Structures are given as structure tokens and as C-alpha cells.
Amino acid sequence: MLRLTRRAFSSTPSPRVAVVGSGPGGFYTAKYLLRDSKNVHVTILDRWPTPFGLVRYGVAPDHPEVKSVQDDFEEVATSERFSYAGHVFVGHPADAPSHTGPVVPLNDLMNLYDAVVVATGCDLARKLDLPGAELEGVVNARAFVGWYNAEPTFSHLQLPDVSDQLRSVIIGHGNVALDCARLLAAPSSHLDATDIHSTAFEALQRLPSKRLIHVVGRRGATQAAFTTKEVRELTELENAALVIDPAELEAGDTEASIEEGKARPLKRKRKFLDQVAASTNTAEREVHLRFLRRPVAFEEGAKGRLGAVVFEKCVLEGDVNAQTAVGTGVLESIECDLAVCAVGYTASPPCPDGRRARPQDGPAGTYAQVGSRVAPKLYCSGWVKRGPTGIVGSNVADARETAAAVLEDLAASGVAGYGEGTSWADWRRIDGVEKANARNGAPRAKFSDVEGMLDAAKSS
Amino acid sequence: MRRTARHLGRAVSLKGRARPPAQIRAASALSAYAHDRRRTATLTVRRRDHSHSHGHVPEGDPDYEVTFRIRKTGETKTVPAYEGDNLLRLAQRHDIPLEGACEGVTACSTCHVVLTDDFFDQLEDDGDHADDREEDMLDQAFGLEPTSRLGCQLRVDARFDGQVVELPEATRNFYVDGHVPQPH
Numbered sequence: 001m002l003r004l005t006r007r008a009f010s011s012t013p014s015p016r017v018a019v020v021g022s023g024p025g026g027f028y029t030a031k032y033l034l035r036d037s038k039n040v041h042v043t044i045l046d047r048w049p050t051p052f053g054l055v056r057y058g059v060a061p062d063h064p065e066v067k068s069v070q071d072d073f074e075e076v077a078t079s080e081r082f083s084y085a086g087h088v089f090v091g092h093p094a095d096a097p098s099h100t101g102p103v104v105p106l107n108d109l110m111n112l113y114d115a116v117v118v119a120t121g122c123d124l125a126r127k128l129d130l131p132g133a134e135l136e137g138v139v140n141a142r143a144f145v146g147w148y149n150a151e152p153t154f155s156h157l158q159l160p161d162v163s164d165q166l167r168s169v170i171i172g173h174g175n176v177a178l179d180c181a182r183l184l185a186a187p188s189s190h191l192d193a194t195d196i197h198s199t200a201f202e203a204l205q206r207l208p209s210k211r212l213i214h215v216v217g218r219r220g221a222t223q224a225a226f227t228t229k230e231v232r233e234l235t236e237l238e239n240a241a242l243v244i245d246p247a248e249l250e251a252g253d254t255e256a257s258i259e260e261g262k263a264r265p266l267k268r269k270r271k272f273l274d275q276v277a278a279s280t281n282t283a284e285r286e287v288h289l290r291f292l293r294r295p296v297a298f299e300e301g302a303k304g305r306l307g308a309v310v311f312e313k314c315v316l317e318g319d320v321n322a323q324t325a326v327g328t329g330v331l332e333s334i335e336c337d338l339a340v341c342a343v344g345y346t347a348s349p350p351c352p353d354g355r356r357a358r359p360q361d362g363p364a365g366t367y368a369q370v371g372s373r374v375a376p377k378l379y380c381s382g383w384v385k386r387g388p389t390g391i392v393g394s395n396v397a398d399a400r401e402t403a404a405a406v407l408e409d410l411a412a413s414g415v416a417g418y419g420e421g422t423s424w425a426d427w428r429r430i431d432g433v434e435k436a437n438a439r440n441g442a443p444r445a446k447f448s449d450v451e452g453m454l455d456a457a458k459s460s
Numbered sequence: 461m462r463r464t465a466r467h468l469g470r471a472v473s474l475k476g477r478a479r480p481p482a483q484i485r486a487a488s489a490l491s492a493y494a495h496d497r498r499r500t501a502t503l504t505v506r507r508r509d510h511s512h513s514h515g516h517v518p519e520g521d522p523d524y525e526v527t528f529r530i531r532k533t534g535e536t537k538t539v540p541a542y543e544g545d546n547l548l549r550l551a552q553r554h555d556i557p558l559e560g561a562c563e564g565v566t567a568c569s570t571c572h573v574v575l576t577d578d579f580f581d582q583l584e585d586d587g588d589h590a591d592d593r594e595e596d597m598l599d600q601a602f603g604l605e606p607t608s609r610l611g612c613q614l615r616v617d618a619r620f621d622g623q624v625v626e627l628p629e630a631t632r633n634f635y636v637d638g639h640v641p642q643p644h
Contacts, residue, residue, distance in 0.1 A: 035588050063567070065562060065566070065567035066562065066563040066567045066568070068562050068563045068565060068567065069561045069562060069563075071567070072561060072563070100637035227592075227596065227599060227600060228595075228596050228599055229596035229597065229599075232592065232596065264604060264606065265598075265599035265600070266600070268595060268599060269599070334470060357526075390600075391568060391569070391600055391601075392561060392562075393559070393561045393562070393569055393570040394567055394600075396561060396570050397602065416483075
């Protein structure tokens with residue numbers, strides 16, 4: 001339905017909201033803006049011609065069930081009040097030097113729309129600023145994930161050229177780290193029928209069959225961000241084994257850790273890790289889950305490439321929920337040909353002042369907003385709002401809150417004006433119903449009451 | 461305009477009306493994930509099985525009544541249910557705001573519901589407990605409680621008649637409600 005506003009008689013008949021970013025944060029916001037209003041029009045912009053953000057470029061290819069949320073988004077996109085503007089970069093031109101589509105500064109976008117929701121996520125990788133980080137063979141998980149998911153920026157990654165076995169180290173204990181480990185350990189049959197980047201698939205296939213993957217975290221199992229589901233998947237791969245040293249697992253069991261571990265999810269996770277640690281697992285491909293080791297340097301090996309990652313053994317110190325990894329001075333070097341740094345993402349959202357994007361004052365560079373409102377007419381949703389944590393579904397509550405804030409402000413500002421009229425599309429539906437209701441041979445049965453017409457206009 | 465169609469479809473006679481919602485259409489394509497081996501095997505009291513009636517609204521007299529309670533508003537809604545109804549789809553059919561982002565394939569936790577202690581215990585006693593896959597997703601649900609389950613994994617039978625199923629409060633402002641930066 002068309003809603004008349006104070007501008008109904010000029011060029012824009014309804015409030016128009018732009019959502020920057022078409023990942024879960026953006027699409028869920030669009031969904032609730034459309035669902036909870038009758039007249040708001042939503043345009044989603046994305047820097048890529050293709051939509052869905054991290055559902056397309058973040059979710060691992062062997063997790064198709066997580067991607068089924070796309071079907072919900074496709075349904076959102078069928079709304080007459082929805083439009084998509086792909087291949088449009090929002091921000092400063094200098095922030096997108098290789099972008100070949102239109103570049104729109106955020107402040108211009110804010111002048112064009114009644115409200116703008118930034119849902120650009122956390123696009124940057126947190127870097128490990130350690131000696132040797134520039135060595136060939138050290139890659140960031142942001143690039144590695146982008147590579148196997150065919151994100152154009154990262155489609156040209158090179159895996160090390162090794163002949164007898166691949167030795168790799170993944171630094172970090174989040175689900176992204178385990179995704180990387182699983183992709184490196186998986187047999188080709190596991191990835192065959194997925195939407196993995198074909199070049200990445202072939203490169204992984206060409207690696208020697210024997211693979212050793214260490215996934216190393218600074219703190220203990222209780223503090224690790226990975227979930228039971230992701231660990232479990234590492235135990236279900238064909239021809240691969242997950243290995244945990246029981247002593248190393250228990251070394252993190254400080255009194256504070258035991259207190260932290262009382263929540264149901266953590267108890268389940270620990271129980272599962274204990275089971276893995278108690279079994280003797282060996283296979284051609286082994287993933288070793290390592291704890292209490294802090295990376296201190298990348299060491300050069302043959303041909304000037306990465307040869308090893310040096311770690312310092314740590315102990316946990318501090319209060320419940322605030323324990324830190326404190327180095328013991330004991331070093332351990334893990335030889336490897338590939339190191340993937342998976343230590344988190346940060347945001348660098350576009351600025352309304354027209355200057356270049358930069359990390360803001362919120363957690364992980366997110367906007368330092370309270371709730372959903374960044375500035376007048378400017379809102380945020382998804383990772384750029386709450387930081388790079390949570391699963392796809394975490395965006396639901398978040399997006400609802402943002403949509404509610406936008407709609408509340410639109411109503412208060414008087415943009416949402418005079419009530420509802422009907423659109424041409426409404427007429428097409430009325431026409432359809434009149435034709436469907438026709439008696440034998442008649443072209444149509446005309447509605448003689450306005451109420452009937454309006455009911456028909458709302459049909460699909 | 462799925463929601464509008466479900467709201468008002470009854471008022472008009474249009475060919476397009478019977479088109480199932482997208483999540484239901486897609487769920488059949490993913491039936492390998494949606495299939496719940498354990499529970500199918502243990503359900504013995506079924507009179508009619510509507511579990512494969514994706515999309516179309518079951519016909520005939522309903523078998524049971526199930527009440528949904530939305531905690532945030534305190535609102536309750538009692539709806540007719542059929543043997544074999546998937547609890548998530550039952551809620552969606554009656555416009556109860558249960559999300560189901562992954563379309564019922566145990567890949568998210570947005571259809572999180574909380575059962576009463578007694579009802580949860582009854583299901584446990586009958587061996588109808590959550591499997592590992594469901595538990596793994598529940599771990600990531602907001603406001604997890606001892607009697608939490610995923611709606612998409614529950615199929616209605618006689619035991620559900622007269623039960624009250626609660627929808628936990630979903631909204632949570634991450635930053636305002638005390639974002640705790642993780643120390644490293």
C-alpha cells in the first residue's frame with residue numbers, strides 16, 4: 001500500500017530508508033522495517049553486485065544449512081517496497097580504490113534518504129603485529145576465508161608449495177579458526193558438492209594428503225570462543241583426527257576457570273573436549289587443539305619463507321571472567337609452512353562527516369553509539385553495532401531493535417504522514433481478484449464496495 | 461508479502477493463495493537435515509501425520525490445543541494443533557513471532573522456546589530429549605534455560621495438548637546491557 005506523507009505531492013511519496021550492507025545485519029533490518037511499517041521503502045546497498053554479505057563470503061561452504069537464511073532474505077526482496085542497489089560503495093573514494101562501481105559518500109546518502117542504516121559489519125582483520133608477520137606463508141583468516149569463499153578481493157591467495165606434508169598453524173580459538181582448520185583437514189569428498197571457490201578447491205586438493213594442523217589459543221578451553229558444534233565437526237571428518245593433550249587441557253583449570261565454566265554451554269563443551277582428550281586419535285590428517293600458548297614471532301625457514309611460529313607458554317591469572325594469559329618465559333616453536341591468523345575482526349565504518357572510514361570508539365572499532373542511533377538520521381545494525389560476535393540468528397534481535405528505532409524516529413519527525421492510499425500494484429491485485437470472481441463468461445465481477453477493494457489489494 | 465497473504469488470504473479467492481512460504485518450500489529441499497530420526501521413531505501415538513504437509517494448512521478438526529506465551533508482552537495465544545505438527549511451523553502458521561532463521565534445519569537458535577518444568581521432564585522421561593545437534597545450537601541461544609528446546613525439533617502429539625510454550629525475551633542490547641570486552 002502507498003502511504004501519503006507530507007511529501008506525497010512531490011517526488012517521494014513514502015519514507016525511504018537506505019540500508020548499507022546486504023548481510024544478515026542489513027537484511028534482517030530491512031525485513032523488520034518492511035514488516036513493522038506499511039509504507040516505508042527500503043533500499044539495500046552493497047559494494048558487491050551480489051547480496052548477502054557474510055552469508056556468501058563468511059559462512060563456510062560446508063555449512064549450507066546456515067546459508068538457508070538466504071531464502072528468507074529472498075522473500076524479503078519480493079516486497080514491492082524493497083529495492084537493491086548493488087555494486088555501490090558507500091563512503092570515501094579513497095577507501096575503495098579498486099571499486100569500479102558508483103561511490104556515494106555517506107553524507108550524500110543521508111541527504112537522499114529519510115534514514116540510513118549502516119550494516120557494513122566488521123570488514124577488517126585484526127592483525128598480529130609480531131616479528132616476521134610479513135613472511136610469505138603468513139596469512140590472515142580474513143584473506144583465507146575470503147579465498148575459499150570466492151570473495152573477489154581475496155581470490156588469488158597462494159598456498160605453500162609443499163611435497164610430503166602440509167604443516168600449518170592456526171592462531172586463534174574462535175569458530176573462524178576452526179572453519180579454517182576444517183577446510184584444511186577436509187578430504188575433497190567433504191567439499192565436492194559445496195559452493196567453495198573452484199580455485200581454492202583445486203589448490204586444497206593438490207596439497208599432500210598428510211596434513212598437520214595446530215590450532216593454538218592464548219588461554220584455556222573455558223575461555224575459547226569456539227562452540228561445541230564446530231569442535232564436534234572436526235571429529236566427524238573422514239581420515240582426520242582431532243587431538244587434545246589432556247594435561248594441556250587441564251592446565252587451564254584455575255579456580256576462576258572452574259567458576260566460569262559452570263554455564264550449561266561451557267559444561268557441554270568441556271565434557272566433549274574431555275572425551276576427545278581421553279581417546280587416542282591418530283590419522284593421516286591431524287588437527288591438534290592447543291591451549292595456553294601466546295604467539296611471539298614468526299620464524300624464517302628455507303627460501304625466506306615462513307618456517308615456524310614461536311609461542312610462549314602461558315598460565316592464567318586474574319579474576320573470574322577477567323583472566324589473562326601471562327607468559328612463563330618458556331618458548332615452544334611449532335614448525336609450519338602456513339600460518340593463519342584468526343584473531344578476530346574489526347570495524348571501520350563510513351563516517352557521516354565525509355572523511356575516510358576509520359575505526360570508531362565502540363568495541364572492535366564499531367560506532368560508539370548507544371543502542372541503534374549513531375547520529376540524527378543515522379543508525380547501525382549487525383556487527384558494526386555490537387562487534388564481531390554471534391551467529392547469523394544473533395542479528396534478529398539486533399535488527400528488530402534498529403528497525404524499531406528508525407520507525408519510531410520517522411513517526412516522531414512527521415515523515416510518516418497522512419495515512420494510506422493505494423498504489424498501481426494494489427490496483428493490479430484488485431483487477432486480478434475481480435477477474436477471478438467473474439461469473440461464467442463475464443470479464444470480471446466488479447467490487448461495489450471500497451472495503452472489498454482494499455481487501456483484494458492486500459491479497460497476493 | 462507472505463505475511464499479508466497469510467493474514468488476509470482467507471478474505472479473497474486467489475490462485476496464488478496456496479503458495480507455501482519460502483522457508484517451507486526450501487525445507488523440503490533440505491530434508492536430509494530436517495529429518496529427525498530419533499523422534500520419528502519414538503512417536504507411537506500419532507493418529508494422523510501432517511508432518512509432510514509443508515505449506516498447506518491441515519484440514520479437518522484439530523487434534524489438540526497448544527498455548528504460546530510471549531514473555532516480553534505477557535500475551536498468550538491458544539492455537540489448534542494437529543498430530544505431527546512441527547512446533548515452529550505451527551507458531552508461524554498462527555503469526556506467533558517465532559523466527560526460524562535456518563528454516564528448521566538446526567542451524568540457528570532463533571526458534572528457541574522454553575517448556576514448563578513438568579512438560580520438559582515428561583519429554584525427557586519418554587526419551588524425547590534434545591540430540592547433540594539441537595543442544596549445540598541451544599548453547600548459542602539467548603536466555604538459555606534448563607527447559608529450553610528448539611521449536612523446529614518438536615512435533616506435536618497428545619502430550620502437547622493443553623501445554624503452555626513460552627517464547628523467551630529476544631531483545632537484548634549488546635552494548636548498552638554491558639558489553640564486556642574479552643581480555644586476552
